Amino acid sequence: xxxxxxxxxxxxxxxxxxxxxxxxxxxxxxxxxxxxxxxxxxxxxxxxxxxxxxxxxxxxxxxxxxxxxxxxxxxxxxxxxxxxxxxxxxxxxxxxxxxxxxxxxxxxxxxxxxxxxxxxxxxxxxxxxxxxxxxxxxxxxxxxxxxxxxxxxxxxxxxxxxxxxxxxxxxxxxxxxxxxxxxxxxxxxxxxxxxxxxxxxxxxxxxxxxxxxxxxxxxxxxxxxxxxxxxxxxxxxxxxxxxxxxxxxxxxxxxxxxxxxxxxxxxxxxxxxxxxxxxxxxxxxxxxxxxxxxxxxxxxxxxxxxxxxx
Amino acid sequence: xxxxxxxxxxxxxxxxxxxxxxxxxxxxxxxxxxxxxxxxxxxxxxxxxxxxxxxxxxxxxxxxxxxxxxxxxxxxxxxxxxxxxxxxxxxxxxxxxxxxxxxxxxxxxxxxxxxxxxxxxxxxxxxxxxxxxxxxxxxxxxxxxxxxxxxxxxxxxxxxxxxxxxxxxxxxxxxxxxxxxxxxxxxxxxxxxxxxxxxxxxxxxxxxxxxxxxxxxxxxxxxxxxxxxxxxxxxxxxxxxxxxxxxxxxxxxxxxxxxxxxxxxxxxxxxxxxxxxxxxxxxxxxxxxxxxxxxxxxxxxxxxxxxxxxxxxxxxxxxxxxxxxxxxxxxxxxxxxxxxxxxxxxxxxxxxxxxxxxxxxxxxxxxxxxxxxxxxxxxxxxxxxxxxxxxxxxxxxxxxxxxxxxxxxxxxxxxxxxxxxxxxxxxxxxxxxxxxxxxxxxxxxxxxxxxxxxxxxxxxxxxxxxxxxxxxxxxxxxxxxxxxxxxxxxxxxxxxxxxxxxxxxxxxxxxxxxxxxxxxxxxxxxxxx
Numbered sequence: 148x149x150x151x152x153x154x155x156x157x158x159x160x161x162x163x164x165x166x167x168x169x170x171x172x173x174x175x176x177x178x179x180x181x182x183x184x185x186x187x188x189x190x191x192x193x194x195x196x197x198x199x200x201x202x203x204x205x206x207x208x209x210x211x212x213x214x215x216x217x218x219x220x221x222x223x224x225x226x227x228x229x230x231x232x233x234x235x236x237x238x239x240x241x242x243x244x245x246x247x248x249x250x251x252x253x254x255x256x257x258x259x260x261x262x263x264x265x266x267x268x269x270x271x272x273x274x275x276x277x278x279x280x281x282x283x284x285x286x287x288x289x290x291x292x293x294x295x296x297x298x299x300x301x302x303x304x305x306x307x308x309x310x311x312x313x314x315x316x317x318x319x320x321x322x323x324x325x326x327x328x329x330x331x332x333x334x335x336x337x338x339x340x341x342x343x344x345x346x347x348x349x350x351x352x353x354x355x356x357x358x359x360x361x362x363x364x365x366x367x368x369x370x371x372x373x374x375x376x377x378x379x380x381x382x383x384x385x386x387x388x389x390x391x392x393x394x395x396x397x398x399x400x401x402x403x404x405x406x407x408x409x410x411x412x413x414x415x416x417x418x419x420x421x422x423x424x425x426x427x428x429x430x431x432x433x434x435x436x437x438x439x440x441x442x443x444x445x446x447x448x449x450x451x452x453x454x455x456x457x
Numbered sequence: 458x459x460x461x462x463x464x465x466x467x468x469x470x471x472x473x474x475x476x477x478x479x480x481x482x483x484x485x486x487x488x489x490x491x492x493x494x495x496x497x498x499x500x501x502x503x504x505x506x507x508x509x510x511x512x513x514x515x516x517x518x519x520x521x522x523x524x525x526x527x528x529x530x531x532x533x534x535x536x537x538x539x540x541x542x543x544x545x546x547x548x549x550x551x552x553x554x555x556x557x558x559x560x561x562x563x564x565x566x567x568x569x570x571x572x573x574x575x576x577x578x579x580x581x582x583x584x585x586x587x588x589x590x591x592x593x594x595x596x597x598x599x600x601x602x603x604x605x606x607x608x609x610x611x612x613x614x615x616x617x618x619x620x621x622x623x624x625x626x627x628x629x630x631x632x633x634x635x636x637x638x639x640x641x642x643x644x645x646x647x648x649x650x651x652x653x654x655x656x657x658x659x660x661x662x663x664x665x666x667x668x669x670x671x672x673x674x675x676x677x678x679x680x681x682x683x684x685x686x687x688x689x690x691x692x693x694x695x696x697x698x699x700x701x702x703x704x705x706x707x708x709x710x711x712x713x714x715x716x717x718x719x720x721x722x723x724x725x726x727x728x729x730x731x732x733x734x735x736x737x738x739x740x741x742x743x744x745x746x747x748x749x750x751x752x753x754x755x756x757x758x759x760x761x762x763x764x765x766x767x768x769x770x771x772x773x774x775x776x777x778x779x780x781x782x783x784x785x786x787x788x789x790x791x792x793x794x795x796x797x798x799x800x801x802x803x804x805x806x807x808x809x810x811x812x813x814x815x816x817x818x819x820x821x822x823x824x825x826x827x828x829x830x831x832x833x834x835x836x837x838x839x840x841x842x843x844x845x846x847x848x849x850x851x852x853x854x855x856x857x858x859x860x861x862x863x864x865x866x867x868x869x870x871x872x873x874x875x876x877x878x879x880x881x882x883x884x885x886x887x888x889x890x891x892x893x894x895x896x897x898x899x900x901x902x903x904x905x906x907x908x909x910x911x912x913x914x915x916x917x918x919x920x921x922x923x924x925x926x927x928x929x930x931x932x933x934x935x936x937x938x939x940x941x942x943x944x945x946x947x948x949x950x951x952x953x954x955x956x957x958x959x960x961x962x963x964x965x966x967x968x969x970x971x972x973x974x975x976x977x978x979x980x981x982x983x984x985x986x
Binding site for chain 1: 704
């Protein structure tokens with residue numbers, strides 16, 4: 148187990164370096180600088196002398212190789228640099244925004260798991276039935292609906308028309324979390340429902356299930372001991388992958404609901420060419436993704452003894 | 458002069474600016490405002506950001522030496538109680554208010570002003586406000602590291618300051634911008650200041666949730682008697698217009714800037730249309746033509762473009778009338794705006810004739826750099842292209858992000874661009890963008906050169922005769938119209954929706970989102986008690 152974890156941690160190092168290199172190269176070649184972003188709203192004129200000084204102060208005139216060397220050196224010391232915009236350490240900027248994003252993503256995934264998994268299970272137990280048809284049509288719709296549109300519809304319905312929930316806000320009142328979490332959670336819910344259904348259907352026809360039934364095992368025990376346990380590995384893998392992608396997808400939802408997370412920070416930082424923050428935020432999202440996948444691998448091995456730590 | 462300002466003010470305020478002003482303001486309540494130009498603030502140090510998004514919060518906490526008076530449509534003293542100027546117009550003696558207190562309780566002193574301006578000119582930093590402070594004698598020396606303090610600033614006593622300028626300009630136009638907000642010298646040097654700002658404004662800082670909101674509460678020792686009226690101001694960061702629309706209709710916010718789509722919907726709604734504040738802002742939307750690019754070197758070609766485009770149609774259909782037709786560079790709210798100037802008529806035949814005279818009977822092709830902005834970007838260019846094609850001009854859009862567009866313009870790396878530029882409030886500053894001495898990287902993006910314009914601008918800057926200055930500026934504005942270095946599209950009409958319980962909002966032509974929060978009051982019908 149320990150050697151597995153150490154191996155996984157070591158495997159993340161080249162991935163993180165590759166991602167860091169890709170982000171650096173990408174933002175070195177795309178046009179536009181932080182200085183020019185300060186006048187991109189068509190409302191401010193930037194003084195050429197200030198632009199020149201700003202470019203020098205931020206080291207943007209240095210050759211790419213020098214900047215990359217500096218970046219890697221900082222990274223090796225776990226220093227993500229300083230935000231061009233806020234002039235705060237990037238770690239501090241990211242720390243302020245990580246909590247809200249995790250809160251939103253956990254809520255969205257909880258919503259997706261609590262509804263999606265039982266829905267897929269029930270649908271699979273009676274394939275072709277009304278529950279199956281309705282849930283699968285809903286699942287396909289959930290996967291297809293754009294999050295921005297869905298978010299607006301939720302706002303319109305539950306805030307404006309029914310008055311049950313606030314349309315935006317953050318902190319204190321847990322009601323602020325409901326609409327963004329639902330908007331973000333619908334797609335993973337749909338995927339989980341479909342995956343669970345497919346997994347359960349596949350296992351239902353497996354030899355060991357047929358054997359269990361022929362030996363007179365009750366349906367409840369078959370479901371609990373054979374179907375649920377075997378399907379859980381596939382469901383867990385999907386949950387892990389979805390958790391990673393939900394963090395990435397939070398960008399749209401956070402912006403729409405004015406949720407102060409990593410996603411809205413990333414959008415603003417890309418627009419303003421606040422490169423250290425962009426690099427830090429993407430790295431953090433990648434690390435989240437790798438971390439959740441490691442956790443999922445460990446859990447899968449714990450649930451299914453056939454899976455080895457290899 | 459006063460008459461001119463009064464006319465300009467009345468032109469600027471198009472709509473319903475007089476919102477129940479006759480009522481007695483009520484103290485108390487919470488003003489729930491929005492900052493809609495992004496998903497965050499740069500931080501809590503306003504000296505580091507010149508973006509409109511950041512000035513929205515800074516106006517609650519901070520104050521500047523001068524401020525824009527929306528009713529008078531001109532800058533007026535704010536922290537300056539009175540001032541005198543030397544006969545040569547260069548030495549200003551400023552008497553500061555003796556009733557202005559920072560939020561930690563200390564009285565404003567001349568030292569704070571000197572400390573603030575020295576900080577802004579720190580050569581190792583790049584504070585955008587340096588653009589304005591540079592007008593003080595010796596400021597450039599500090600910027601270059603050749604001096605530690607600005608020689609043109611001298612403390613006479615605690616509340617009196619002598620400011621020597623390098624040129625004869627009105628300092629009010631420089632020191633009304635919040636990138637020059639006055640900081641408390643003793644507190645601002647501390648690290649905590651960047652997260653817990655202390656200012657002289659009507660509200661003191663309570664909390665900032667990055668990416669979400671800023672909350673401030675009434676500063677009891679604010680220097681304007683009885684103000685601020687509201688107990689608290691909550692500024693929510695809401696970058697999405699559609700989300701602001703829902704929140705406004707749901708009465709979760711008290712006021713919000715509207716985009717063109719919402720503008721039409723609100724106008725059509727009998728209830729919402731009662732709460733709309735409109736003003737022609739000091740921004741000119743235009744297509745800039747690179748005057749070193751061959752076809753655009755010919756004035757007739759540029760005039761032909763202005764004649765070829767049915768500008769009124771685009772304003773009506775695409776901009777949904779949320780704009781005022783541009784005649785030249787200076788907007789309707791400018792004191793030097795000339796009402797007698799008529800816009801270029803839509804006349805494709807005349808355009809063809811001008812092109813033929815210029816040697817382009819079959820037209821030409823050019824590349825048009827534009828951003829996705831709905832009001833001054835690609836959607837507008839797409840509507841214009843067929844109109845240009847009718848006279849033989851083929852334009853190909855080069856789509857870029859707004860940041861890239863700004864960079865291309867600064868470098869002169871374009872054939873033509875579509876943009877919205879600040880064209881006020883000071884007409885002299887605005888027109889200086891067309892002085893040949895102004896580099897492309899500053900704001901003379903098209904590379905305009907005209908000896909007569911240079912002379913008129915130089916004379917306007919040098920003269921003490923306000924009427925002569927105004928006449929010169931009007932002449933320059935007329936020459937620019939005739940020279941047509943740009944396609945004169947429109948002046949932005951900014952629109953704010955407000956709830957029926959909100960009073961005292963100001964039709965600020967420099968940027969409608971900039972409000973003097975102390976003047977805003979909330980009546981008892983507000984849902985927030």
